[in-house]
Amino acid sequence: MLTVVKRKIPLINREISWLYFNERVLQEAADKAVPLMERLRFLAIFSSNLDEFYRVRVATLNRLVDINNKTKTMLGFNPKKILNEIKNIVVRLEKRFDYLYEQEIIKELEAQKIFIINEQQLNVGRGTYVREYFRRQVLPTLVPIMLEDNATKPFPELKDRHIYFIVKLTFRKKVKYALVEIPTAIMSRFLILPENKGLKFIILLDDIIRYCLDDLFFIFEYDTVEAYGIQLTRDAELDIDANVSEKFVDALLQSLQRRDKGRPMRLLYDSDIPLDTLNYLVSRMLLDPEALIPGGRYHNFKDFIDFPNVGGPSLEYPSMPQLRVNNLDLGRSIFSQMAQRDYLVSLPYQSFDYIVHFLREAAIDPKVKEINICLYRLAENSSVINALINAAQNGKKVNCLLELKARFDEEANIYWRNRLEEGGVNVNIGVVQYKVHAKICLIARREKRGLVYYATLATGNFNEKTAKIYCDHSLFTVNPLITKDLKRLFKGLEKQTFHRGYKSIIASPLETRQRLYQLIANEISMTKSGKRGYMILKMNSLSDEEMIERLYEANNAGVTIQLIVRGMCCLVPGQAGFSDRITVRSIVDRYLEHARIWIFGNGGDELVYLSSADLMARNIDRRVEVAFPIIDARVKKEVRDIIDIQLKDNSKAREINQLNNNRYIGAKNKIRHRAQEDIYNYLKYKS
Template sequence: MLTIVKRKYPFINREISWLYFNERVLQEAADKTVPLIERLRFLAIFSSNLDEFYRVRVATLNRLVDINSKTKTLLGFNPRKILNEIKNLVVKLERRFDYLYEDEIIKELEAQKIFIINEQQLNVARGTYVREYFRRQVLPTLVPIMLERDDHSAFPELKDRHIYFVVKLTFRKKIKYALLEIPTAIISRFLILPENKGLKFIILLDDIIRYCLDDLFFIFEYDTIEAYSIQLTRDAELDIDVNMSDRFVDALMQSLQRRDKGRPMRLLYDSDIPLDALNYLVSQMRLDPGAMIPGGRYHNFKDFIDFPNVGSDALEYAVQPPLRVHNLDLSRSIFGQMAQRDYLVNLPYQSFDYIVHFLREAAIDPKVKEISISLYRLAENSSVINALINAAQNGKRVNCLLELKARFDEEANIYWRNKLEAGGVNVNIGIVEYKVHAKICLVARREKQGMVYYANLATGNFNEKTAKLYGDHSLFTVNPMITKDLKRLFKGLENKVFHRAYKAIITSPLETRNKFYQLVDREVEIAKAGGKGYMILKMNSLSDDQIIEKLYEANNVGVTIQLIIRGMCCLVPGIKGFSERITVRSIVDRYLEHARVWVFGNGGAEEVYLSSADLMTRNIDRRVEVAFPIYDPEIKSEIRDLIDIQLRDNTKAREINQLNNNRYIGAKRKIKHRAQEDSYHYLKYKTSTT
């Protein structure tokens, strides 16, 4: 049963809702129709998600625990109670995780003649191979720390999300403990062993070290030696003094240095660890009992995203070659083609190369005078950055609004800032209190009739890597209403000023809330007049209290609302008097559904918006975001078709309901619809018939 916060209307706590989302990721690992290696990777995604959840959301809740009762009333929930519920849910999910890995996936790999073996399963030949590898590659990187058992000794500072062994050495009932970091940052977690008679063997770095502990602790006498893994997750929130805006980069760097020493949020430990060793850890680390989470033998499972496929290609998803965009030719000037009409790139089904081509052409075109762009997360080897530096070196004025506060990308973005500035790009790091999350680019090109502006607006980042994994939309347009708005927006951001009254785009932090309300109110008036009021909203997350209350109000006057929400959803559908006309579905599949789409009925003249913003309070009130209208009828029809495909999904779509049981929608139907497969084939067919 879900946790409904006490408000005037039904509302599920956002952290609890997020855990139910991560359960949907775990469902993919359990789905036997998913290729086997991909199931392992979904376990890795689940694990990585949970790490970040503890570093950010649980950390925030812990900061709220000690606030006064009046503030708790304003919050609408008791943080300590939610933390207890989080622990109970996480323990259940971890048990499910362990079962899937140990009792299903490993056995199914064995049926494919792939064996993940531990140190106790090594025969003489493989043992010799492992020990030689250990001595050559692993041993030089290991530095055990012997632990004193008295109360006065300082316990070593554990790094955030690193794996450690607690090593227990017993000699004639005397016990010594040691702490050993597993060097996964510099050595692969997986070692492929020599094949034998068609059988393939893989051993984890953890078990290589377990097998060779005697090589490491040879100076000690012991009767038994045991090693149990632990992993500490710390508070990763940054404490930055906004009054240091004139020295913001220095303040950010100082805060990043403190992140690895943040307050412990979770100690994940091997549930087989002896009680005396566990009690020793708890006493030495002074951990809150609520932070203790029993787990399996292996931690930091996110490394399994790189698990090697030593079997057949069928163990992974088949490669889907990127499709071309109808009538948009990469061998011709993209500006010349944009002058004729708008174009939409549907990622990852169509290639991110179109966006790179747009920037590269702008960089070398003598008629281009200025490029303005906002950047949030970038690929490790970014063609976007290279194109911008190339443009600056070719004499263009390049203005880059780079968000340094993009969570967990702060250090990377500081690096990019320095590289861009060294390359002659004008870098603006925005306003300290507001993250710039908009994904927009504007190119000024001098033509016969004067300066003409070419724009790219997207729901996802200018990032080649995630563009292959995330479902997003990217619009090319020369529509003057949109380009004039973007010109004004970039000018305002350059001067650290927010404007209102844009003609086409909808921006946060000043306008999104009110303009969204106006769009909803129009559907309300249509329904009140006896017409068909409806909206379809797709996003990653829905958690803003006031938006949810507004949707409930629309429901109560007869507006039909269909929601497609991948992640957390604090709205509770299907409750009489609040949400009986509201349905919510979540699609979790091979690609991460990242696009934000708003469809409003508008009395039969549908309006479609794409947006960088989820309907969360932070995106609406505390970030710079851009929602933009789709004017081109063909593109509007294409987006609508893709939304309809998602509304038909009865394979990977789950129903979000009052029970939050993640029930698959229409799973027993004979005709199967899988949105991501159907979207690819829809776009492929559309291209092949023109």
């Protein structure tokens, strides 16, 4: 049921709303129409999402509890009560997760002649194969830690999100315990065993170790030996001063080293663990009861994203080859084509190669004088970084604002910072007190008429890896309304100065809130004047209380509001007197919906913006974000068509309602619409 605050406006707590989003991910794992390997991967995504939720959101709530048990979060909720509700929901979802894996996925794999077997299901031949593999590959990596009964000796520090066995050695008159870390960081979690008569067998590294515990503890004359999986999730928030300097980089590195030793947030344990063993862990690790989450036999299920598909392509989604952008030729100069019109690249349906080509052309074009770019998250082998270094080595002035505070990418971005500086790029490592989350690039090119500016602005990162799985949009434009604003913005970032009064773009932290309020107020005015007032807003998250209040005001003024929100949504739709003209849908499918799009009716002359910002307080007030208008009529129609397709989805769209029951929006007729497939076909056949 919905957790609504009894105050001036109805709201759902952001953490609880996020858990309902992750339940939608679990729904994909439960959907029998989804290919089997993809269902397994959705289980892995669910698990990975939950890990990060505990590392960040639950960690923050625990900090609030520590400050004062009466502390209220920004949406007016008691953090202690929310933590209790979180545990209840998570336990329910974990049970659903275990059922899906053990009672459905495993059995359907077996129907495909694929067997995930454990140590008790090995016959002599496969047992010999496993033991030889263990002795050759696994045993050299294992160093058991024998645990003392003496409580005065500190319990070993368990690393964040690593999997361990708590091993129970039973002797005639006593019990000994040991810890064994499962070395998934240096070897595959899965071993494919020799095929037999068309039957395929896979065993997990966990069960390989269980099978060979006697090799590991051979010096002890025990009666029985048992091993149970545990995984600790820690507080991953970094405690550092917001000071952009060399000292900041040192402080960040030190804080990253402490992340693996943060406060325990959750101990996920095998529900078959004996009570005396669990009590031993709780007492030695000094865990709060709220931190205990019973789970299945296997933890760190995110590793199943890489589960080997030994059953063939029919068990995965059919391939959707990346499409070309209509009339944008990779075999010609991007600049010359941009000079004629704007272009939109819609990822992952269309190729990220257009963005890479844009940067590579800038790197070698003798007329290009300067490149300015903001980077947040990057691919492991980044062509973007290579292009920027090549540009610097070709004599271009390259200015890169690389955000070191990108959560969980801090260490990688420190590495990229060093690579860029070694390559001659001018690197700015951030802005005091603000994360730079904007996805923008501006290139200055010397032409006959003087310096001409070419820009690409995006809703997602300059990241080749995520560009294959995230739905985002990138705009190529030379429109001076936009490029002049970007020039001013980049100059401000260089001096750590923020401006107001941009002609076209909407920028956080100074302007986004007021500009959005004005756009909402305009729709209210249009409605009062007898025109049709409406908004269509797409985003990942909606949690800003004041923004929700403005949407409620617009609703009460007669404005029709359609929201597409992938993740958390603190607005409660369908409430009389608040939101009876507001509908909210969430699309969860094979690709991650990541684009932010704002459409305002504007009395019939629609305003369309793409943005890097969600409607969260952090994005509006505490980050550098850029929303940019779509001015070219052809591109505007393309964005509108894509949104219309998403509003017709009756296959993968869920209704966000007062009950938060994630009800599918079913077809009212026999025509089936699945937005991601329909968008692909729209772009494929678009002339």
